[in-house]
Amino acid sequence: MVTLENVSKFIISDLSLHIPKGECVGIIGASGAGKTTLLKIICGLLKPKSGYVRVLGKDPVTEKGRYKRDLSVFLVGKSALDGYDTVKQSFELMQSIYGLPKDSFWREYEELAGRLDFQKYENKSLKSLSLGQRMRVELAAVLIGNPKLILLDEPNVGLDENGKAILWEMLEEKCRQGATVLVASHNLTEIANVCTRLVLLEKGHLLYYGTERNLRSKYASIDVMELKLLGALPDLEDLPLKEYSILGDVLRISYDSNYLSSAEILRLILAQTQVAEVNINKPDLSDIILQIKGGKSSEFD
Amino acid sequence: MNLAPYMAYFKKSFLNRSAYRFDHIMSIFSNCLRMFIFWEIYKALYGGRQEIDGVTMSMVTTNFVLSMGLDAVFYINDYFLPDKIGNGSITTELLRPMSFKGRMIAENMGNAVFNLLFRFAPAFVVACLLIGILPPASPLMLVLFVVSAVLGYGVLWTISFAVQMTAFWLLNVWSMTTIKNVFVNVLSGTMIPLWFMPDWMEGVLKFTPFSSIYFTPIQIYLGQLEPGEIAIKCAIQLLWIGVIYVVGDILWKCGQKKLVVQGG
Numbered sequence: 001m002v003t004l005e006n007v008s009k010f011i012i013s014d015l016s017l018h019i020p021k022g023e024c025v026g027i028i029g030a031s032g033a034g035k036t037t038l039l040k041i042i043c044g045l046l047k048p049k050s051g052y053v054r055v056l057g058k059d060p061v062t063e064k065g066r067y068k069r070d071l072s073v074f075l076v077g078k079s080a081l082d083g084y085d086t087v088k089q090s091f092e093l094m095q096s097i098y099g100l101p102k103d104s105f106w107r108e109y110e111e112l113a114g115r116l117d118f119q120k121y122e123n124k125s126l127k128s129l130s131l132g133q134r135m136r137v138e139l140a141a142v143l144i145g146n147p148k149l150i151l152l153d154e155p156n157v158g159l160d161e162n163g164k165a166i167l168w169e170m171l172e173e174k175c176r177q178g179a180t181v182l183v184a185s186h187n188l189t190e191i192a193n194v195c196t197r198l199v200l201l202e203k204g205h206l207l208y209y210g211t212e213r214n215l216r217s218k219y220a221s222i223d224v225m226e227l228k229l230l231g232a233l234p235d236l237e238d239l240p241l242k243e244y245s246i247l248g249d250v251l252r253i254s255y256d257s258n259y260l261s262s263a264e265i266l267r268l269i270l271a272q273t274q275v276a277e278v279n280i281n282k283p284d285l286s287d288i289i290l291q292i293k294g295g296k297s298s299e300f301d
Numbered sequence: 302m303n304l305a306p307y308m309a310y311f312k313k314s315f316l317n318r319s320a321y322r323f324d325h326i327m328s329i330f331s332n333c334l335r336m337f338i339f340w341e342i343y344k345a346l347y348g349g350r351q352e353i354d355g356v357t358m359s360m361v362t363t364n365f366v367l368s369m370g371l372d373a374v375f376y377i378n379d380y381f382l383p384d385k386i387g388n389g390s391i392t393t394e395l396l397r398p399m400s401f402k403g404r405m406i407a408e409n410m411g412n413a414v415f416n417l418l419f420r421f422a423p424a425f426v427v428a429c430l431l432i433g434i435l436p437p438a439s440p441l442m443l444v445l446f447v448v449s450a451v452l453g454y455g456v457l458w459t460i461s462f463a464v465q466m467t468a469f470w471l472l473n474v475w476s477m478t479t480i481k482n483v484f485v486n487v488l489s490g491t492m493i494p495l496w497f498m499p500d501w502m503e504g505v506l507k508f509t510p511f512s513s514i515y516f517t518p519i520q521i522y523l524g525q526l527e528p529g530e531i532a533i534k535c536a537i538q539l540l541w542i543g544v545i546y547v548v549g550d551i552l553w554k555c556g557q558k559k560l561v562v563q564g565g
Contacts, residue, residue: 010564040564045392047561061561068398080393084317096309097399 001149001180002042007051010037011204015051019182019197021148024175026191027184028289029201035184036075038201039151042182043073056148069098072147076154079134080141083127087118087137090126091144100145112140115166131158143170150174152183156190168194188285202293212285219292220283221258225265227251231273239265257282306399307407314411318419325419332373332424339365339492340432356496360523363434367522368491368515370421370428374413375454375514377461379478381405383468391560402462402553409458438524445531449518452538456513457485459542463549469556484509490516510541 002019011034019025027035040046041053044060053060056067074080081090095105113119116136126134135158142150150171156164171181172194185191192198192212200208200215208215222242229249236244242254253265262280269275318325340362347358382405385391394401428434437443464481468474486492488511495506495516506512517534520526526534 037564040392043396045395045561046564064396065398068396071396073393073396075392078389078393080390080396085313089313093306093309093313097306097397099303099305099398 001056002182003052003054004041005052007041007048007053009041009046009048009051010034012037012041012048013204015204015206017199017206017209019180021180022175022178023197024171024181024195025183025197025199026195027182027199027201028186028188028191029184031186032203033201034204035201036153037204038199039073039075039153039182039184042149043071043151067148070148071151072142072145072149073151074138074142074153074155076157079126079138081126081138084125086125087122087129090137090141094141094144098145105144108144109140112144112170115170116140116163132160132163135159136163139167139170143174146177146179148179150179150181152181152185154185155183156185156187164190188289192285200289200292207292215285215288216282217258220288221256222254222283223257223262224281225253225255225262226277226279226281227253227269227275228277229273230276234269234272236268239268303399307403310404310407311411311414314408315415318412318415328373328420329423332369332420333427336366336369336424336428336432339369354496356494359433359435360496361494362432363523364490364494364516364519365492366425366428366432366434367519368489370425371450371453371515371518372491373420373424374417375457376412376416377409377458378412379461379465379481380474381408382465383474386468395557395560402550405462406458413454435523437522442521442524445535446518446522449521449531449535449538452535452542453514453518455542456510456538456545459545459549460485460510463545463552466549466552466556469552469559484511485514488512489514490519510545513538513541 001021001023002017004018005016007015011032015034015038027038029035037046041048042055042060044055044064047061056070058064058066082093085093091105091109094100095102110119113122116139118133118136118140121129121133126137129137135155139155139159142152142155152171155167159167168190171183175181175196181195183191183195195212197211198208198215199206208219227250229251233246233251236253239255240260242256244251244253246252251269255265266275266278343358343361343365347353347361351357382391385394394404437446460481464474464477467477471477488506488509490512495503495512498506513534517538520534521531
């Protein structure tokens with residue numbers, strides 16, 4: 001679906017990755033890391049200085065015209081809709097521009113307007129809407145139709161919690177329907193919950209590309225389990241634990257999740273004693289990323 | 302080619318114009334006012350004489366009523382592309398599965414048709430009743446006037462198109478647009494009929510597109526051109542449309558290249 005080989009442009013340096021069809025990919029990085037540049041290269045708005053790019057099997061700069069109908073892009077601050085149009089007029093134009101069948105288009109519009117809750121202001125001009133209201137409309141405009149590739153740059157800016165939840169839910173649905181989604185965002189937790197793969201950028205360099213599970217197992221496999229015991233202290237000698245400590249009736253265990261599962265530990269403990277409460281703490285994604293950046297930055301400096 | 306999106310933009314710009322009723326009424330009033338001011342100026346200049354250098358007051362009146370009427374119809378937003386480059390929305394425009402130039406034409410045509418029906422027509426009727434203009438030389442000349450006026454619009458549109466393309470390199474195109482407007486207003490015969498231009502100026506104007514915009518259709522309307530001359534003048538209009546469009550299109554392609562190389 002999307003292939004980049006040794007691509008360099010502005011801050012992006014020698015970046016290679018392949019994104020298969022149907023994946024939901026989160027692009028993570030600090031401001032200026034190259035997230036928007038990467039999205040613009042993929043949609044053909046920027047020509048790489050060097051390297052090879054193919055999107056839907058075509059060169060995004062020279063052959064963009066051939067797949068514009070399959071591409072849907074949201075770039076923060078660069079609205080695709082005219083502020084003087086009403087919400088409904090904007091969608092009427094979209095239906096004409098993309099040549100989508102009227103019946104299915106308006107059925108999907110009704111569904112999106114219902115879920116994103118913008119029917120009540122569909123006859124108002126876009127410029128009269130609040131940022132959050134307008135974002136709901138903009139996102140509906142990106143998701144409507146059947147785009148094969150959806151690129152979103154900071155799609156949750158201005159959205160309330162409910163709006164964000166609906167957005168991620170709809171992106172998951174689009175992926176399930178076969179669309180490939182690329183989302184650039186600062187919000188790690190949301191991205192990690194939804195995206196099947198993560199692209200971690202640091203000053204234009206690719207620090208990591210893969211699943212969150214692999215990221216954790218590679219860089220932060222130590223989980224911490226806390227158990228509130230009701231009975232005697234269990235014998236843990238047979239388990240390859242990293243460390244354990246006891247504070248009152250709370251047993252705290254650190255273990256490498258690559259070698260030992262939480263189920264195995266619990267099975268052994270519950271066979272010996274009673275437990276009132278269990279908490280398993282995985283390392284915070286932002287801490288893992290900071291750890292990777294710390295380790296890798298020296299390679300690039 | 303799917304014409305539906307272009308028709309949608311045509312309809313949109315037509316309806317948008319009709320939404321601003323006060324602006325619309327005031328523009329009819331201002332058109333009438335301009336015509337009366339010019340009429341009074343030329344009446345004073347003629348000082349009661351029937352003709353000057355073979356140009357009658359009726360010819361002058363017909364020239365400014367028709368050219369001002371066409372000017373009202375030919376309104377083109379010179380800041381359409383510059384605004385999109387300025388606010389960055391050109392990027393999203395380029396991702397749409399339709400021709401941006403086609404969209405520009407569609408929106409301008411929507412404006413032109415609206416102006417023809419609701420700005421030109423009322424002002425023209427008022428001018429005919431109160432000032433009076435010459436009738437067309439013949440029904441055929443009226444038809445050829447319409448054909449030439451459409452080509453004149455094409456010349457003006459391509460000039461505006463080429464000037465707008467400079468926005469890819471200039472931060473502010475106001476100066477370019479102003480220069481273009483001065484040339485169009487003075488050299489197209491809207492303000493001063495080209496009959497009154499000195500011979501050397503007429504010689505120079507032959508090599509510019511400006512007289513093709515308003516003056517050629519008006520000459521046809523007044524029956525001042527022989528059939529062979531009409532064919533040549535219309536061919537010149539087509540030639541200018543082609544030449545300026547090619548220049549504008551080269552700038553458009555270079556501008557797009559600049560965008561994808563340097564970002565925007």
